Amino acid sequence: MxxxxxxxxxxxxxxxxxxxxxxxxxxxxxxxxxxxxxxxxxxxxxxxxxxxxxxxxxxxxxxxxxxxxxxxxxxxxxxxxxxxxxxxxxxxxxxxxxxxxxxxxxxxxxxxxxxxxxxxxxxxxxxxxxxxxxxxxxxxxxxxxxxxDLPRWGEYERRVRLRGRRRGGATRISLIESVRQDRSSQLTIFEQEFVERRGRTRTAHRFSLVFRTLxxxxxxxxxxxxxxxxxxxxxxxxxxxxxxxxxxxxxxxxxxx
Ligand SMILES: C[S@@+](CC[C@H](N)C(=O)[O-])C[C@H]1O[C@@H](n2cnc3c(N)ncnc32)[C@H](O)[C@@H]1O
Incomplete structure (x- = not known):
């Protein structure tokens, strides 16, 4: 990581x-x-x-x-x-x-x-x-x-955290997020999935971001x-x-x- x-x-x-x-x-x-x-x-x-x-x-x-x-x-x-x-x-x-x-x-x-x-x-x-x-x-x-506040976030699985449109309007975006805490290493782990919908096309982009809070x-x-x-x-x-x-x-x- x-x-x-x-x-x-x-x-x-x-x-x-x-x-x-x-x-x-x-x-x-x-x-x-x-x-x-x-x-x-x-x-x-x-x-x-x-x-x-x-x-x-x-x-x-x-x-x-x-x-x-x-x-x-x-x-x-x-x-x-x-x-x-x-x-x-x-x-x-x-x-x-x-x-x-x-x-x-x-x-x-x-x-x-x-x-x-x-x-x-x-x-x-x-x-x-x-x-x-x-x-x-x-x-x-x-x-x-x-x-x-990252260590204070509760853990959750695949929550839809944001929904909206790209500027200009034709593409809709939602962010589906999971959060985990690894307290022994002071790490907060975000699993993110951005889903873009344009007409009948759906594209998902998945990645993780990790932060350490002292x-x-x-x-x-x-x-x-x-x-x-x-x-x-x-x-x-x-x-x-x-x-x-x-x-x-x-x-x-x-x-x-
Ligand atoms: C939270 S973002 C902040 C971006 C910008 N400073 C802002 O306030 O909007 C952290 C940035 O640090 C960069 N980053 C993370 N680790 C890095 C490293 N070891 N060396 C250089 N950049 C790094 C990431 O690519 C990302 O763009």
Whole structure:
């Protein structure tokens, strides 16, 4: 089981599903952070460009990296639609070994929307933190948004979770989902089946996504051990106080100057 599995299959449905879930509620937060710290900015696991593209409207020198070609293909389409070709660079690569030759170049590294939860083993997280430390400037900022409620999801089998139409209308889509928890490894496993119906044609796309959710104490401990200084820990996108039941966990850390 690998945290980067499944995303190629998910890519054509990612924006459709997320328009119905997270939407744009984190975008202002990332834009403000980028405006405050300035570029160059690196987004880890930029996916379809949901965050990178609006951030690239705010600051110069934005780079998005992702391991999934299919997610990057969706991002490329968004870049072209928004005429952002000159403002955002998309790179295919793995966050565990960031492929940037000039070390210490980024002022801000962002890990939005649970990106670090795709790292399923401690080793993967350690490699990523070491890699981020290497590409950040001295005094640079690493901001992390975690989706903390995954371990609280009840388990279920083949539940229809979403139904709707593709933009334009002719294709109907439904998402049939199963959820399992592997508590000993802190993993949440989603088995997803997207069914597309167009006229009398029915196509099913099946894949799994796995996420690992650490406690806040475990996450901040690993960040400190990797060499970061913890700046703020908050429980929403407006800087509200953190508590274990908060909707979102935001950790902002710094590379020592
Ligand atoms: C939850 S999505 C987030 C996408 C985007 N940041 C957003 O907020 O909409 C996680 C992304 O991380 C990518 N990913 C997972 N593991 C990765 C790895 N080891 N290296 C690079 N990208 C990875 C996936 O391909 C996926 O696009």
């Amino acid at each position: 690998e945290g980067w599995h499944g995303w190629d299959d998910y890519a054509p449905f990612y924006d459709w599903e997320n328009a119905r879930t997270v939407g744009r509620r984190d975008i202002r937060f990332w834009q403000r952070l980028a405006a405050r710290f300035g570029g160059p900015v690196l987004e880890l696991g930029c996916g379809t460009g949901r965050v990178s593209v609006p951030v690239a409207r705010t600051v110069d020198g934005v780079v998005g990296i992702d391991r999934s070609d299919a997610m990057l293909h969706q991002a490329q389409r968004r870049v072209r639609r928004g005429r952002m070709d000159r403002r955002l660079r998309l790179v295919r690569g793995d966050v565990r070994s960031l492929p940037f030759l000039a070390a210490s170049r980024f002022q801000l590294v962002m890990a939005p929307y649970g990106m670090l939860q795709s790292l399923l083993r401690d080793r993967d997280l350690q490699d990523t933190l070491r890699s981020v430390l290497g590409v950040l400037r001295r005094g640079g900022t690493f901001a992390i948004d975690l989706v903390p 406690s806040m104490r475990q996450m901040t401990g690993r960040l400190r051990r990797a060499g970061f200084t913890i700046e703020t820990v908050s429980g929403d996108y407006r800087g509200g106080p953190w508590h274990p039941g908060a909707d979102t966990w935001i950790v902002v850390v710094r590379k020592p100057g």
